[in-house]
């Protein structure tokens with residue numbers, strides 16, 4: 001890790017600690033993190049930065065668990081199992097915290113493109129693309145105006161409805177590595193369509209990631225299509 005990467009990791013750890021501190025006293029934060037309350041005070045107030053190893057532990061281990069907890073507190077599941085996740089996907093600052101934790105805690109190779117499906121996956125994809133310093137692309141259910149060439153993926157859903165997603169052909173080059181993400185995965189049909197687009201583009205899958213898995217079916221279905229890691233931050 002070079003000096004800039006170390007500094008970035010240390011600052012990310014401070015961001016995670018500040019988020020946790022919003023709902024905790026320093027003693028409670030000390031209990032959550034296993035770090036001394038005095039040190040935490042100095043980190044949160046920006047007087048001192050955590051060392052690299054501490055920062056890594058905060059971002060990778062504690063960060064993943066803490067953000068999963070924060071995500072669960074923000075979503076609401078109705079009687080039929082449908083999820084209202086607007087408090088997560090409308091909050092770009094929250095997603096900006098999620099991105100480094102996801103990138104460090106899951107085993108994805110650094111992608112060239114982060115791909116999602118319009119609409120609700122876009123803010124997560126934007127945060128991840130910004131973290132990796134890569135492009136962000138989203139497939140849509142209608143053709144973007146003025147674009148001439150598209151990659152199309154069509155599937156008949158369990159409901160019987162035929163769904164087509166369109167991505168401008170120029171969005172992914174052959175041989176590029178693509179991280180497929182979405183806010184939510186339930187049946188896995190949307191991820192299947194996105195993986196189909198990656199395949200048509202002759203690109204490689206770096207991984208599949210969703211903030212929320214509603215049940216295990218979608219994750220299993222996506223795993224049948226790729227050897228790359230497939231995971232979610234939380235399952236409801």
Ligand SMILES: O=P(O)(O)OC[C@H]1O[C@H](OP(=O)(O)OP(=O)(O)O)[C@H](O)[C@@H]1O
Nearest residue numbers: 118119120184185186187188189190218
């Ligand atoms: O695993 P699946 O069963 O395919 O479900 C997951 C998809 O459903 C939701 O999108 P939706 O199609 O409702 O579109 P939206 O993002 O515009 O709300 C969600 O954002 C995922 O893309």
Ligand SMILES: Nc1ncnc2[nH]cnc12
Nearest residue numbers: 081082083084184186214
């Ligand atoms: N919000 C949602 N909750 C659960 N399953 C879904 N499938 C598509 N959107 C969904």
